[in-house]
Amino acid sequence: MSTNSFGEYGGQYVPEALMPAIEELTDAYERYVRENEAGFIDEFRQRIRDFGGRPTPLERAEQLSQRYGTDVYLKREDLLHGGAHKLNNALGQVLLAKYMGKDRIIAETGAGQHGTATAMAAAHLDMPCEIYMGKTDIGRQRPNVFRMRTNGAEVNAVTTGRGTLKEAISETMRDWARTVENTHYVIGSVVGPHPFPSMVRDFHALISEEARDQTREQVGRLPDAVLACAGGGSNTMGTFHHFLEDDVDLYAVEAGGSSLSVDEAAGVAPNSASLSTGEEGVLHGSRTKVLQDSHGQIMESHSVSAGLDYAGVGPELAHLVDEGRVQAVNVDDVAALEAFHRLSQLEGVIPALETAHAFGYLEQEQDTLGDLVLVNVSGRGDKDLETVLEETRERDLSIAPDMEIFREVAGGSL
Amino acid sequence: MSLSEAFSREPAFVPYLAAGDPSFEASLAYVEALARGGADAIELGLPFSEPIAEGPTIQEAIVRSLEAGMTPERFFEFVEALDVEVPLVCMTYYNLVYQYGDGDGPRPFVQRAAAAGIAGFVIPDLPAEEAGPLRRACDEFGLDLVFIVAPTTRGERLERMQEYVSGYVYVQARLGTTGARDEVSDHTEESLARIADWEVPKAVGFGIKTGDHAQRIVSAGADGIIVGSALVDIVAQGHAADEDTATVADRLEAKARELKEGALTGARAVQ
Incomplete structure (x- = not known):
């Protein structure tokens, strides 16, 4: 099996026009990211420390x-610059684009967290940047x-379909197919x-x-369970990666929305x-698990959390x-909303609605997760306050x- | 008639329409009008919800077709209902091919397509690297698999593609997504030169809108032209103006004649 696959998943299902860029990127990834050629990783680590604020x-x-009568530890990615884990990747890829000699950055965004992280990284590294965002998401x-x-x-509004992340990704791929010679898609x-x-x-x-390292230093052992929310899975994979070989239970907490039916x-x-x-x-270029109808058309997903x-x-x-x-x-949405308020009140940490799903699961399964539980706080929830209120x-x-209080001072509605 | 035979006599005109746009019945009439207008082969789009290689014109056609109830099974019924003599190519995305039938990879889809009378496939999100299973199924049922050569395709990628391609090769005239343009890109001659020694016919698409474009492309050495968005535009305008099917079909037939005539003129210029 080639290295571009994870079991039967993965691969490169993209239009031919993009394949040379994908091959160029694969080569750059192998050399700069995997082999630290030209000191790429050293520069990345220095910048994510000084600009980003790592370690969190x-x-x-x-x-x-x-x-819960169990030790709960929070990995505070909400304290990374920008308020979410997203900067790790955005800074890494914009820097890589510079090493590759590209002079323009494009990216899609759903909730806007990746878009803001990419915009920050592009400004920091002096690269022109265009973000595609669905019209529904721009509104919310x-x-x-x-x-x-x-x-x-x-910021380019995407008006096709329901105007959310799925359409924004498709539209960014179309831009890339036009501009692939000088542009990197983050x-x-x-x-x-x-x-x-x-x-x-x-x-x-x-x-x-x-x-x-931090759990070993601060607690003297590894956690029994690690929890992270999962949409596309970036904070999930980042949070799990170095625990994969350990005897640690890993839970990817998805958005159950209002119902699991279709x-x-x-x-x-x-x-x-x-x-x-x-x-x-x-x-979108890979073989994976997809919400689709019986004909293979992609379904519109829904969660209270845009991310x-x-x-x-x-x-x-x-x-x-699949491997277990x-x-x-x-x-579901309700459990996530309740967890949002609970963490805000009990710990003084307002989590992103995405993150709140992981805490919703902690509340439900508190007795089965062991004595030491690590939860990744993937982002902060300032961006969600209006949605949560509503x-x-x-x-x-x-x-x-x-x-x-608003009614008292304004004499009107919220 | 096979796909390569469709290119054998004179420069081929290969139009594209999204099947079922804006309705099953109207779309049948439109495809038949293109055949009357001189089409040598026809690409029929089976709409997928995430058409990442399409520009706005064809995206909208796909939405109209899906909203009118198009599904893979309806698509095969559509092909069976068509009264045309020329070979038909199914253009769609890999997920629909992959999901059809009972989890046996692309084979059930290819088998059903062959039974319906499809001559070959163009799958824009399936590069040669991932095409092994589909190529094998096409060989089993005697269907062609067309690949797209982009302006950026070079070296080993060309060789890999040459190994898998049959029917014709789709030369993408410029970078980007599908869509009619006023100018024809200058990448065409360069791209044709890179694949000059390939045995399959070379059809050029992306951006061709008029008989003059067709003429220039053929005189640059193409064996055929592929035209999609300029025709889909006619369907879209007819739909927006609520015109009757026959009027729109006549307009498509006239446009087809103009494009075919342009291709023939281009061929005479080469001689």
Whole structure:
């Protein structure tokens, strides 16, 4: 089996026009990222430290530990520059593009986290940058659009389909097919054609490299279980990578949305649980688990969390699930929203809605995860506050704070 | 008639339409109009929800066709219902080929396509590296597998493709996605020169819109021309203006004649 595959998953299913660029990128990945040619990795580590703020801390969550009667540790990727793990990959790829002599960066974004990370990295490294973002996502993630524009990136609205991440990826691939000679496509997750799934994982593997050392130093042993949320799977693979050979249980927590069923007639899956419920298929350049109808048309996924809202998943993660090395689990929108408020109140950490799914699972399975549990806080939740407020009010969740204060001072609605 | 026979007498005109756009019945009439207008082979698009190689014109055609209920099974019924003599090529994306039938790779799809009368495939997201299983199924059922040579395709990649290609080779005239353009790219002659010694006929596509374009491409040495978006535009305009099927079909037939005539003129210029 060639190195571009993970079991039966992976591969390079892209238009011919892109193949030479994919081969050029594969070569650059092997030389600069794997072999540290020209000191690439040294420069990457120095920049992710000075510009990004690595290493991120490992923190004992005192209230959660008490609540569950188990030691809970948080890997604080929310403290990375930009507020999410996404910078690891964005900085790595923009730097690689520079080493490859490319002079333009394009990227897709769903929730806007990868777009903002790419815009920051491109500004930092003085590269022109254009971000493709679905029109629906532009509407629901306005703060991130401001951030990208503020960092000097162009933001292009994608109006096809439902206007979310899936369409944004397709549109970025079309741009790349036109501009491949001078442009690098910074893909935002461990998805797409080889070498993207391996390369993006390698940049994010700093998370588990640090976390593994930090648990050993601070606790004196490895965790019993490691939890990370999973959409495309970038923080998941980054958090799991250095634990793969250890006797540590790994849980990829997907968005169960409102239901795990599918509406075939409407082409909609009201969840983003491609690991749990998807079937093998080919999407955006790789063979992986995909939410699709019986004919092979890709379904519209849905999650309250825009960053998990994707019909596919990284091929390596799909393979690890099939092998039984990683457990694919999921929690629904309500459990994620409750976990969002719980972590905010108990630990003073407002997590991204994506991240909140991992804490939802911790709440549900607290008795079965062992004595030492590590959870990756993949991002902070400032970007989600409006969504959370709205979704919480619709569901009348008792755990949520009331926002009467606005009514008092304004005499009106929220 | 086989695909290579379709190119054997004179420069071939190969039009593309998305099957079922904007409806099953109208689309049948449109494809038959192209055949009357002089098509030597026809590429029929089986719509996929994520068409990453298509520009806006064909993306919209795909949406119209899917909304009108097109599925792989309906597509095969469409092919069976067509009253045309020329060979038909199915253009689609690999997931639809792969998912059809009972988990036996691409074989059930190819078997069904052969039974329906399809002569070959173009799969834009399937490079030669991943094409082994589909090539074997095509060999088993006697179908052709067309590959796309891009302006960026060189060296070993060309050799690998030459090994797998049959029917004709689709020369992509410029980088990017499908779509009609006012200017024809200058990559064409360069690309044709790189594959001059290939035995399969060379058909050039991407951006051809008028008889004059067709003429220039053929005089540059192409064995045929592939035209999609310029024809899909006619379908889209007819649909938007709510015109009757016969009117739109007549317009397609006239456009087909113009393009075929351009190709023939180009061939005379070479002689």
